[in-house]
Amino acid sequence: xGGTDGLxxxxxxxxxxxxxxxxxxxDHVSLEVSxxxxxxxxxxxxxxxxxxxxxxxxxEFPDAGxxxxxxxxxxxxxxxxxxxxxxxxxYTLFPHMSVLENIAFPLKMRGVGxxxxxxxxxxxxATVRLGEMGGRRPAQLSGGQQQRVxxxxxxxxxxxxxxxxxxxxxxxxxxxxxxQIEIKHLQQRIGITVIFVTHDQTEALTMAxxxxxxxxxxxxxxxxxxxxxxxxxxAFVAGFxxxxxxxxxxxxxxxxxxxxxxxxxxxxxxxxxxxxxxxPAGGRIKVALRPExxxxxxxxxxxxxxxxxxxxxxxxxxxxxxxxxFGQPLRARIPAGAGLHEPRPGETVRLAWQAADARAxxx
Amino acid sequence: MSARRPSRFRLGGRxxxxxxxxxxxxxxxxxxxxxxxxxxxxxxxxxxFVPAPTTEHYARxxxxxxxxxxxxxxxxxxxxxxxxxxxxxxxxxxxxxxSRGLGLALLAAAxxxxxxxxxxxxxxxxxxxxxxxxxxxxxxQQLGLTEAPIRLLYTEGAVVLAMxxxxxxxxxxxxxxxxxxxxEDYPRAAQMLGASPWATFRxxxxxxxxxxxxxxxxxxxxxxxxxxxxxxxxGGPQQMMIATLVSQQVREMLDWxxxxxxxxxxxxxxxxLTLLFKRAVRLDRFVGSA
Ligand SMILES: Nc1ncnc2c1ncn2[C@@H]1O[C@H](COP(=O)(O)OP(=O)(O)OP(=O)(O)O)[C@@H](O)[C@H]1O
Ligand SMILES: [Mg+2]
Numbered sequence: 284x285g286g287t288d289g290l291x292x293x294x295x296x297x298x299x300x301x302x303x304x305x306x307x308x309x310d311h312v313s314l315e316v317s318x319x320x321x322x323x324x325x326x327x328x329x330x331x332x333x334x335x336x337x338x339x340x341x342x343e344f345p346d347a348g349x350x351x352x353x354x355x356x357x358x359x360x361x362x363x364x365x366x367x368x369x370x371x372x373x374y375t376l377f378p379h380m381s382v383l384e385n386i387a388f389p390l391k392m393r394g395v396g397x398x399x400x401x402x403x404x405x406x407x408x409a410t411v412r413l414g415e416m417g418g419r420r421p422a423q424l425s426g427g428q429q430q431r432v433x434x435x436x437x438x439x440x441x442x443x444x445x446x447x448x449x450x451x452x453x454x455x456x457x458x459x460x461x462x463q464i465e466i467k468h469l470q471q472r473i474g475i476t477v478i479f480v481t482h483d484q485t486e487a488l489t490m491a492x493x494x495x496x497x498x499x500x501x502x503x504x505x506x507x508x509x510x511x512x513x514x515x516x517x518a519f520v521a522g523f524x525x526x527x528x529x530x531x532x533x534x535x536x537x538x539x540x541x542x543x544x545x546x547x548x549x550x551x552x553x554x555x556x557x558x559x560x561x562x563p564a565g566g567r568i569k570v571a572l573r574p575e576x577x578x579x580x581x582x583x584x585x586x587x588x589x590x591x592x593x594x595x596x597x598x599x600x601x602x603x604x605x606x607x608x609f610g611q612p613l614r615a616r617i618p619a620g621a622g623l624h625e626p627r628p629g630e631t632v633r634l635a636w637q638a639a640d641a642r643a644x645x646x
Numbered sequence: 647m648s649a650r651r652p653s654r655f656r657l658g659g660r661x662x663x664x665x666x667x668x669x670x671x672x673x674x675x676x677x678x679x680x681x682x683x684x685x686x687x688x689x690x691x692x693x694x695f696v697p698a699p700t701t702e703h704y705a706r707x708x709x710x711x712x713x714x715x716x717x718x719x720x721x722x723x724x725x726x727x728x729x730x731x732x733x734x735x736x737x738x739x740x741x742x743x744x745s746r747g748l749g750l751a752l753l754a755a756a757x758x759x760x761x762x763x764x765x766x767x768x769x770x771x772x773x774x775x776x777x778x779x780x781x782x783x784x785x786x787q788q789l790g791l792t793e794a795p796i797r798l799l800y801t802e803g804a805v806v807l808a809m810x811x812x813x814x815x816x817x818x819x820x821x822x823x824x825x826x827x828x829x830e831d832y833p834r835a836a837q838m839l840g841a842s843p844w845a846t847f848r849x850x851x852x853x854x855x856x857x858x859x860x861x862x863x864x865x866x867x868x869x870x871x872x873x874x875x876x877x878x879x880x881g882g883p884q885q886m887m888i889a890t891l892v893s894q895q896v897r898e899m900l901d902w903x904x905x906x907x908x909x910x911x912x913x914x915x916x917x918x919l920t921l922l923f924k925r926a927v928r929l930d931r932f933v934g935s936a
Binding site for chain 2: 341342362363366367368369371373375377378379388391392393436440
C-alpha cells in the first residue's frame, strides 16, 4: 500500500477521444497522474469530466487513445478487473445489505474469508469515523454518512487508485467543506491516487495537488492550483478559475507566449500585458486582469483613472465597480483590514497593476 | 404530527369521510358481491350441504384417480407455465428497464398489445400454428426435420407454451417495474468493486428484483391454476385441467355440489399460497407507483 512505491498508482490517459454521435465528449485528452497524487478534473457541465472518469473506470471504451494504470494498458479491460475504487455522485450503497455487508462486498468478491472480511470492513468503517453504524441499513444513514460508507467500501480492498465523480455535490455546503478536508486527509494518510471530478472550482482548489481544466472535451490546462490561478494559459481558464476583468482589443504584431505586448483596446487607449499564449498579428485579443490585482490609489494627474460607480462591502473585502478606464466597466477588490484607501462612490481613482498581472489571450 | 391516533386501517384518508369513501366504492363492491361472492358462496354451500351436511364431495375429489390426476396436472402445468413465463419475461423486462423513449414504447406495446387482444383470439392463433397442417408442422417438414406432420396440438407442451404466452404480461410488468427501480449505478458500483457480471446479477440485481419476480410468479401461477379457455382448446380432453373439469361437472354432469367441492379445493389452495407470499404480493407494483 502507499504511494511511495513508484509507478503502481500511476494513471495515464493518452490521446483519449470519445464521441457520442456528433458530440466530441472527449477530444484528444492526455494526462498523467502520479502515484499518490490528488488530481481534480474540473470543468463546466458537459465538458467531458465524467466521460474521462468512466473511461478510466472501464465503463466507456474510447474511440481512440489508451488508458494505463500502473505499467499496464487497461483500455479494454472490464471494470471488475481494473482493481480501482470508485465513489459515485449518487448514493450507490446496496439497499438490501447492511453497512458492514456493503463494505465487505468487494472483499467477498475477492474470495476473502468471512472472519477477515468482517474485521477489515470494521477497520475501514472506523477509518471514516462511523464505527458504530455497521449494523444499519444504508437508508438509515444521512447523505454524508452514506458517502463516507461508500468511501470505506471503495478503499477496503486497498486499490491503488480511487475515482470520485462529484461525490459531495448532494451535500449541503458546510458538510461538503468538512468532507473535502476529511477526504484530503484520508488520501494523504493512505497514500492513494485520487482522481476527483468536480465542477466546483473551490473544491478543486482546496483538495487537489493538480487540476485538469476541461472545456468542450478539450484539456485547457493541467497544473497546480497556483499555476491555474496565477498563470492561466487560455482565456477559458482565466475566466473559469476565480474572477477576472476581460478587456478586448487587438494586437498589431504577432507575439510568442511570455512576450510583453501592448494591446490596442477596442474601448480606446492601450494596455501593456504579457502574452499568455502565442498571439497572431491583427487577431482579436482579450486581456485578463484580476479584480484583486488592481491597486486602487488616490487620483493624480498621471496614469489610468476611473470613476467609482459603486462600492459593495462584503465583510472581508470591498468590491468597486469602476467606469471610465479602458472604455469599459471594471471591477476591483480591496481586502478589508489592510489599511488601504477605500474610495466612495463618485470618487475618481488611479489604477495601478503589475505588468505580469495583465495577461493577453486570443479572444 | 396530527392529533389523530395513528391507525393501520384507513379508508379514504383525509379528504373523504369513511361514509363518503364507502359510497364511492359502492358500485364496484356491489358488482363484486353479486357476480363473484354470491355465486361462489352458493357453490361452496352446495358442496358442503347438498343433499345434507357432508364432506363426501371433497373426499371423492381426492379418492378417484381421474380427478386426482387432473389436480396434479393442473399444479404441474401451472408450475411449468410459471417457469417458462419467468424465463421469457426476465430478458424482456431487463431490456425494457434499460430502454427509453420510442424504444421503450415499442417494447411496452409488444407486451401490452396481447393483453388488449381477447384470450380466445390468441388461443385460436396458437391452434392455427400448431394444428396438423399448421404453420409449425409445414415449417418442420420443409426444413426436413420431420417427414410427416407430428402431433403438436392437444399435448401438455402446447398447453404450457400457449398459456405462458397468454400470461406473459403478468410476469413482465412486475419484473420490469422492480428492475426499473434499480439505478444503473448499482450494477456499475458492483462491477467497480470487483463483481463479475454473473456475481453482479446474483448479489445485486436478483435480490433487488426479487419482490417483482415473486409477485409475477404468484400472479401467473394463480391465474394458470384456474385458466379455462386455453387449456380447454389447446389441451383438449386429454390434457384436462381443473377449470375444465369444473365446467364439465356443471354443464354435462349437472353435478353442482361436486363442482363446488373442486372450486373449494382450488380456492383454499390459492388463498394458502397468497397468504404464504403475502409480503411479496405488492399490489402497488401493478398500479405503478414508482
Ligand atoms: N451516453 C451518452 N450518450 C450521448 N451523449 C453523451 C453520453 N454521455 C455523455 N454524453 C455527452 O458527452 C458530453 C460530455 O458529457 P460528460 O457527462 O462527460 O460531462 P461532464 O463534464 O461530466 O458534465 P456534468 O458536470 O454535467 O456531469 C456531453 O455533451 C454529454 O451530453
Ligand atoms: Mg459528470
